[in-house]
Amino acid sequence: NSTQQSIQKVVTYAIKYFSRCGEDLWDCLVEECQKGNTNTRINLLYLLDSLCETSLLTKVNTHAPTSFYVDFVARDLKKIVEYVVPEGREGLPNLMSTLQILDNWRNKRIIDPQIVDEIITSLDGRKASVQNDAPGGPDIPHAGAPADDPSSTFSRNEVFRRIEEDRERHKRLRERRWVQPISYSNQPSQVASLIPLPENEEGDSNELAIDIEFDNEWETTSDWNEDDDEAIAEENNLCYPNFSDRMKLRKLQ
16 A cells, blocks of 8 residues: 555554564565565555655664664665566556655665666666667557556556556655755764865765755756856846946946
C-alpha cells in the first residue's frame, strides 16, 4: 500500500525495533522487493525513502552512533534498484519514479552521491537501450502492445490504481523537495563563515547543511553570460528608474 499512513506505520515499527531485529527486518524488506510485482516494488522504494529520512532524523535527535537503515540501503542499493527496475520493458513503469527518488537522495546527501551517480547512469543507459530496441525506433510510436509490454499484464482497475498511487507519491516527493537538507551530524550547528572548515577525516557523512545547500546551488548554476547582464540591467531599472539618464546629466555638468 502506498498511502502515507501505511508507510509511516511500517517506518515507525522498523525504527522502534532496529536494535533488536533491524537486520532481520531489512532482510524481509529486500525479500519482499525481490518477489513482489512491479507495483509492490515501487511502493517499497518509496517506503525506503521515508525510512532513510526518518533514520537520519532519529540519529540526530537521539545522538545515536548509527544511521539505522541508511547503511543497509547504501550497501544494497544496486541490488534493490535491479529489483525495482528490472531489465527490459517490464521495468519502464518504475523507471522515472526511481530516478526521482535517487536524485532526491543525491541532492540531500542521504546516500553517497558517487554511489547514486553510478546507478543513475546505469538506468539512463538501460532506458536508451529499451527505446532503441522498440519497433520503429526510439521516437516512432508503434501500434499495438508487444507481448512483453508491462501494461498488458495489468487489468484496467490495476492501471487506474497505479495512476492514482503515482499521483500521490509524486505529490509527496514534490512537497519534500522544498525541505532543505539538514545536518546529520551530532555536532552543534555553526555560523557560516569565510574561514575554511577543517577537513573531516570521517568523510561527507557529517557535512553541514549549509555546505550541502551551497554545493547543490553551485552545481546547478550556469556560467556568466549575456542573459545575466540583461537581468542585472533590468533589476537596476526597477530599483533606480532613469538612473542612466541621471548619470548622463551628471557627466554633462
